[in-house]
Structures are given as structure tokens and as C-alpha cells.
Amino acid sequence: MPRAGLTPDRVVDAAISLVDDRGLDALTLAAVAERCGVAAPSLYKHVSNLADLRTLVGVRVLAEMTDRLAAAAMGRSGPDAVGSVMRAYRDYAVAHPARYAAMPVDPLHQPEYAAAGQRLLDVMRAALRPWRLSDAQMVHTMRAARVITHGFASLESAGGFGLPEDLDESYELLIQMYLTSLPLTHAAQES
Amino acid sequence: MPRAGLTPDRVVDAAISLVDDRGLDALTLAAVAERCGVAAPSLYKHVSNLADLRTLVGVRVLAEMTDRLAAAAMGRSGPDAVGSVMRAYRDYAVAHPARYAAMPVDPLHQPEYAAAGQRLLDVMRAALRPWRLSDAQMVHTMRAARVITHGFASLESAGGFGLPEDLDESYELLIQMYLTSLPLTHAAQES
DNA sequence: GCTAGAAAGCTAATACACGTAGCCAGATCA
DNA sequence: TGATCTGGCTACGTGTATTAGCTTTCTAGC
Secondary structure, X not given: OOOOOOOHHHHHHHHHHHHHHHOHHHOOHHHHHHHHOOOHHHHHHOOOOHHHHHHHHHHHHHHHHHHHHHHHHOOOOHHHHHHHHHHHHHHXXXXXXXXXXXXXXXXHHOHHHHHHHHHHHHHXXXXXXXXXXXXXXXXXXXXXXXXXXXXXXXXXXXXXXXXXXXXXXXXXXXXXXXXXXXXXXXXXXXX | OOOOOOOHHHHHHHHHHHHHHHOHHHOOHHHHXXXXXXXXXXXXXXXXXXXXXXXXXXXXXXXXXXXXXXXXXOOOOHHHHHHHHHHHHHHHHHHOHHHHHHOOOOHHHOHHHHHHHHHHHHHHHHHHHHHOOOHHHHHHHHHHHHHHHHHHHHHHHOOOOOOOOOHXXXXXXXXXHHHHHOOOOHHHHHO
């Protein structure tokens, strides 16, 4: 009967450690409750339901990754910043594959995620600022970065590449391909 | 008491139509059974369990997509063939988002998928043949194609892009970026 | 310090889902 | 025709999400 002292945040903590340990599919209220030392229905005092918990986990992961990307861009500019952000993206996904799988792919379309998703985009947008792209160019350029980073990270973190060898090189080649495709303006001279 | 005349293939048919209609998460044995006009346990006469059914769906989808890609490459060569295969990949994923989500990301690591997965890779490898890449180059080049196609297709089919506008153009720019990155050898003169 | 009430835990019960066991009828084949 | 195999069924056990309603603990105000 002593209280466990749960809060929504602590429930999310438990959920994330569970996901890290046993994969995204193991994220069940029963398992989270056990990890919290509490009966399953008690979780409903802190979280609306399983869907809500999943959302909270997604928001947490999105925010955490954004922090990493922002840190990776800090103190860098131009191609250096862009490459650094792209590497940090991959690093996070490979270091925490199950968390990466918990990240929503369409954050901007769901209000719960919108703020965190916008912040992540802003990090990349800032890194691309030196190129002084038009709005339309910026849209295509951001999309291309997202395609490459998400494509590579989701494949690698899910074990999608047949051979583990030379993955670093494959990714560096993609980053070079991407940087090379950027228009040769202001930023290109900075590097 | 009249027999329903089920076979594993017909069960997979029902599963796929269910996935098309109601999404991958709706793929449950109960729902498939209802669609087949049969009680749930009867499905076990044709399919080992839910995991097995999921695998069979994945194999079917993988094979279906491979057929599309092969058809897209037919009668083309060089950049034309590569671009055509990449467009066909996206087209399939967007036309059948739930099926695309059912496709395994690591087919080569699971024996059930290996044959179908290998066949898909062969289509792309054939399209890249004119460049006469070394083995190591071929690995990186195939990976890059996979990253771009899967990255774009998975994001678009999951509603991951904020704005629906200009997606065709974004994809064409990526294809151009990719083709431009290929070494200027034999094939480049054919186009 | 006492007490009212909110907050946080619990048990019990419902609704589904997967999966197993074992029964029965219809098809097949000697 | 009759034996056997196959494909259906019902009944059951387990696990999960979720709701309802009870009880205990903490906290605020007097």
C-alpha cells in the first residue's frame, strides 16, 4: 500500500527503458506496470491509455534526438554543419534503434508532436541557411536531407543492410552526394 | 457445414485485401477469418500462426513489387532504366501504402524472404550493369539507391511530408542527384 | 493535531485477440 | 461402400486493454 510515487514522466521513463531492452513491440501497459512495480490499471492515473503512452514516448524521443542534432550543429557552419547533423542523426538511430522506431514519421500532422517536430526541422533549416535558398529550393533541399538520413538510419537500425561492412563509407558517400548537389553559393566558399 | 474452400493463398489474398482496406495494424486472424467466412481457429489449417501469415503477406508484397520494378526496367538501359525503376518503386509504395508497410526491411536476413529479396536486388543490379562498377562500388551504389527509394517511399506513403505539393519534383531532383553521382563511364554515353 | 477531500493505488470484471485440443462432417480414394 | 484424411467447428486457457468502483495515503486548511 505504500505509494510508488509515479508521475507521467516516470511512466514514460519506464516505457523507454522497456523499449530499449525488449523492443518497441514489447511496449505494453502490463510490462510497463510491472517495471513500475504497480498493477496495470494504476497506470491510467498518469496516462490516458496505451496510445497516449506511445505518443508521449514519441515526443520524448523526438525531443531527445533534436537535442543531439542541435548539439552537433553547434559551432559549425556550411557543409560542416550539415554533415555533422546528418551523422548525428544516423548515430542516434543506430545507438537506440528501438527508440528510433518509436519516432513518428509524420510529426507535423499530429498536434501532440508538432512542436517537437518543428524544432527538429529548424535545426536542419538553420544549418542550410548559408546557402540562401529560395523557399521552394529549401523545401526540396530539406526533403532530400530527410530522405537520406531517414532512409539510411531506418534501414541500418532495422538491420536492413545485408553486409555490415563499409557502412560508414556508404553514408559518407551519400553525404557527399547531397552536399555536392547543393548550389554553389555563399556557403560553399566557407568550407 | 459446407466447406469454404480455403487455401493458404486465398488466406493471404484475404489478408492483403484487409490490409489495403484497414491498414497493417488491422491484420488480425479474427478479421481475416471473418473476411474468409470462417471461424478464427480454422485458419490454422492453412497458416501456422499470425507471424506466419505476416511473413506470407510480406513475401507476396515483395514479389509483387519486384515484378513492377522488373517491368519498369524492361526495354530500357542506363540512366533511363535506373530512373524508371526508382519511379516504379515510389509509385508502388504510394499506390499501396499499407502493403508497402508490410514489406520486410531486412529480407536477406530471413530465409523465408531471401529469394524474393534477392530477386528485387537483381533488378536494380541489372539496371546498374552498364556502369561496370567494381564490387565495392556496386555495394555503395546499390545502398544509395535503396536509401533514396526507401527513404522517400516510406515517408510519402506514411504521410511523412508536411506539404503534398511538388513531391514529384522533389523525387526527380533526388533521382538526378543520384544519377549525377554515378561515375561517367560507358553508360553515361548511352542516354 | 484533525479532518475533508483529492490523488493514487488496488481488485474485479468485460471485451477481444492468439493459440490449443478435440470433435464432426464432407471429400477422396481403395 | 467404407476407411481415411482434411477442413471446418466449439470450447477453453492465456494475455492484454480498459472501465468501474473501492480503499488507502497524502495534503490543505482549520
